[in-house]
Amino acid sequence: MSLGEQILQGDRRALARALTLVENDLPQADEVIREVFGHTGRAIVVGITGAPGVGKSTLVDRLAGYFLAQGRQVGILAVDPSSPFSGGALLGDRVRMEGRGSGVFMRSLAARGHLGGLARATPRAIQLLEAAGKDLILLETVGAGQSEVDVMGYADTTIVVVVPGLGDDVQAFKAGILEIGDVFVVNKADRPGADQTMRELRQMLSLGPRLPWQPPVLAAKAQTGEGIEEIAAAILQHKESTERNPEMLQRHAREAERFLREALADRLVADAVARAKAADKWESLVDDVARRRKDPAWAARELAEGEGLQ
Amino acid sequence: MTETKDRSSTRPIRVLIGKPGLDGHDRGAKVVARALRDAGMEVIYTGLHQTPEEIVEAALQEDVDVVGLSILSGAHNTLVPRVIELLRQQGMEDVQVMVGGIVPEEDAEQLRALGVVAVFGPGTETEEIVRFTRSCARGA
Numbered sequence: 001m002s003l004g005e006q007i008l009q010g011d012r013r014a015l016a017r018a019l020t021l022v023e024n025d026l027p028q029a030d031e032v033i034r035e036v037f038g039h040t041g042r043a044i045v046v047g048i049t050g051a052p053g054v055g056k057s058t059l060v061d062r063l064a065g066y067f068l069a070q071g072r073q074v075g076i077l078a079v080d081p082s083s084p085f086s087g088g089a090l091l092g093d094r095v096r097m098e099g100r101g102s103g104v105f106m107r108s109l110a111a112r113g114h115l116g117g118l119a120r121a122t123p124r125a126i127q128l129l130e131a132a133g134k135d136l137i138l139l140e141t142v143g144a145g146q147s148e149v150d151v152m153g154y155a156d157t158t159i160v161v162v163v164p165g166l167g168d169d170v171q172a173f174k175a176g177i178l179e180i181g182d183v184f185v186v187n188k189a190d191r192p193g194a195d196q197t198m199r200e201l202r203q204m205l206s207l208g209p210r211l212p213w214q215p216p217v218l219a220a221k222a223q224t225g226e227g228i229e230e231i232a233a234a235i236l237q238h239k240e241s242t243e244r245n246p247e248m249l250q251r252h253a254r255e256a257e258r259f260l261r262e263a264l265a266d267r268l269v270a271d272a273v274a275r276a277k278a279a280d281k282w283e284s285l286v287d288d289v290a291r292r293r294k295d296p297a298w299a300a301r302e303l304a305e306g307e308g309l310q
Numbered sequence: 311m312t313e314t315k316d317r318s319s320t321r322p323i324r325v326l327i328g329k330p331g332l333d334g335h336d337r338g339a340k341v342v343a344r345a346l347r348d349a350g351m352e353v354i355y356t357g358l359h360q361t362p363e364e365i366v367e368a369a370l371q372e373d374v375d376v377v378g379l380s381i382l383s384g385a386h387n388t389l390v391p392r393v394i395e396l397l398r399q400q401g402m403e404d405v406q407v408m409v410g411g412i413v414p415e416e417d418a419e420q421l422r423a424l425g426v427v428a429v430f431g432p433g434t435e436t437e438e439i440v441r442f443t444r445s446c447a448r449g450a
């Protein structure tokens with residue numbers, strides 16, 4: 001039986017191995033994805049983003065428990081940064097997970113230099129979890145607090161988590177994080193200042209454009225599980241709302257074109273580099289750019305147009 | 311961020327560091343986890359108070375090459391054999407198991423006989439642990 005078939009039948013080990021293939025971007029990854037692609041695109045993907053330590057993993061764990069009890073098949077992807085020096089990574093999000101045995105499938109992904117708060121393999125990892133029958137996927141981003149906008153491209157619903165008393169809250173809200181949230185959670189509401197943070201957040205949101213979906217601001221105490229039910233309800237409501245409103249671009253429509261573009265870019269780049277190398281042109285072009293004899297766009301055009309390669 | 315696919319890139323070694331049982335000594339586990347990270351490995355740390363079942367399930371989902379168990383409670387003679395048995399049940403014999411912490415030499419010998427690739431005690435240089443982890447993951 002092929003790896004793809006094993007995944008479709010729910011073999012967890014096969015799923016884990018395929019995840020490694022897509023993480024390492026090995027040629028076999030293309031084969032597995034080709035086999036299972038028809039079975040993907042079915043899950044609700046929930047992105048959870050926010051600054052380091054705000055409680056994303058704890059929230060993910062509680063949401064996983066909640067949805068599991070509702071009879072859903074839950075998958076978790078948690079991304080942590082890779083060290084720019086060693087390339088290694090300390091993947092610690094499992095520390096917050098309660099033992100749920102094989103009921104929840106969780107994979108920790110190292111960002112491996114990819115910017116934007118996610119790992120490069122994220123979309124394919126989501127597809128593999130979907131192929132394995134997961135219908136609700138929780139996606140935790142790197143806790144960087146900024147420039148994590150990638151998540152909205154992959155998730156049906158993006159949850160932005162903040163905590164009270166981050167000092168200058170307004171500053172944090174300016175960092176582009178207001179635009180990406182479909183649901184806002186003020187976690188650690190057991191701490192002082194939660195009401196004020198919620199008020200400020202609501203006020204800032206009220207200044208934004210009027211959309212068919214107005215992002216709710218919810219309080220939570222992830223540690224004790226308070227507020228989880230409301231967040232889960234908001235996720236499902238948001239999903240319904242996007243389905244009802246054709247003017248709100250849905251994930252699949254956005255994704256399809258991007259996936260195709262990215263795959264095409266990968267392919268064309270790999271082919272062009274291989275051709276240039278075969279013609280002994282690559283090294284000298286790199287050298288030209290390094291010595292400022294040619295600018296990168298010019299060098300790229302030369303390659304793309306096949307100049308001097310025939 | 312490189313946008314081109316580099317298909318010749320080598321796969322980073324993935325290691326799970328687990329603390330089975332009720333043992334609350336976590337300094338050693340964290341020191342080792344950090345050292346392996348700084349040596350370029352991807353280290354999944356599971357935190358304290360894990361059952362052998364949880365550790366093996368995590369190792370399966372994370373598709374690790376090596377499982378490292380840190381035990382300073384004295385319960386290694388029950389916890390380690392259980393982990394090895396569960397790995398076997400899952401068909402994960404190819405995953406290497408190493409142990410660190412407080413393990414008397416005669417127990418260490420027994421654990422090695424069960425298939426543990428190495429046992430490291432207090433004072434072990436992290437360089438040695440890194441070197442060993444690399445060699446046993448490569449051989450896997």
Ligand code: B12
Pocket residue numbers: 327332333334335336337338339341342377378379380381382383384408409410411412430431432433434435436439
């Ligand atoms: C610090 C310490 C504590 C701290 C722990 C703080 C913490 N968060 O870790 C505190 C004060 C909380 C504590 C409490 C207790 N402790 Co204490 N503690 C120690 C002590 C002094 C040092 C341990 C340490 O942190 N070493 C530093 C780290 C870096 O070294 P390490 O853990 O050994 O790790 C190295 C190697 O072992 C190896 N390694 C470790 N793990 C792993 C994993 C892998 C995968 C690999 C490859 C290698 C590896 O590599 C590391 C680097 O060299 C030891 C004595 C000793 N000298 O070991 C006693 C000791 C471990 N404790 C002991 C005891 C009995 C207790 C208590 C039960 C005491 C009590 N009666 O209350 C409690 C139990 C707490 C609990 N819940 O489990 C005993 C254990 C006896 C036994 N197992 O037979 C010891 C040995 C002291 C003794 N001689 O009696 N303890």
Ligand SMILES: Nc1nc2c(ncn2[C@@H]2O[C@H](COP(=O)(O)OP(=O)(O)OP(=O)(O)O)[C@@H](O)[C@H]2O)c(=O)[nH]1
Pocket residue numbers: 051052053054055056057058059093096142143187188189190191220221222223224
């Ligand atoms: N007081 C309080 N602490 C909480 C709450 N939720 C989580 N925490 C604690 O906050 C700390 C960080 O929680 P995590 O869930 O690891 O946070 P995170 O956002 O995933 O962190 P990174 O992945 O490192 O960015 C832990 O010590 C949690 O126990 C809460 O509701 N109240």
Ligand SMILES: [Mg+2]
Pocket residue numbers: 056057058092093140
């Ligand atoms: Mg986390």
